[in-house]
Amino acid sequence: MTKPQPPVVSSFPCTECSAGIMQPRLLTYFTWLNEELITVPSFPAWVCDVCGRREYDERSISWLDMLLDPNAGEPTRKKKIAPRTRPTARPSRPAPES
Ligand SMILES: [Zn+2]
Numbered sequence: 001m002t003k004p005q006p007p008v009v010s011s012f013p014c015t016e017c018s019a020g021i022m023q024p025r026l027l028t029y030f031t032w033l034n035e036e037l038i039t040v041p042s043f044p045a046w047v048c049d050v051c052g053r054r055e056y057d058e059r060s061i062s063w064l065d066m067l068l069d070p071n072a073g074e075p076t077r078k079k080k081i082a083p084r085t086r087p088t089a090r091p092s093r094p095a096p097e098s
Helices: 058-068
Strands: 022-034 034-048 054-056
Touching: 022 054, 022 058, 034 058, 054 058
Parallel strands: none
Antiparallel strands: 022 034, 034 054
16 A cells, blocks of 8 residues: 655544544535534645544644634724725826926
8 A cells, every 4th residue: 555645644643542543635614603504615734544533633723713713813893905096097198387
């Protein structure tokens, strides 16, 4: 069995049963945001092949928390609004000096 493994996601022994191997998987991640259930499909996670323990990717979770937390990482909420005063597109001719 020689399967090429991607170097980025490497499986590691399970911390729960220490007998199984945590395999990289893509799961649907569920989390609650106030009263709203958020589902994130294809979320990177590891699943033990013996006891079935799930561990979600820590960096992805912290990234997700940052996205979901309205108070974090977004100092100004009006930043994404496109400026309404844009320079009028005029043909750039040299103005005749009178
Ligand atoms: Zn396990």
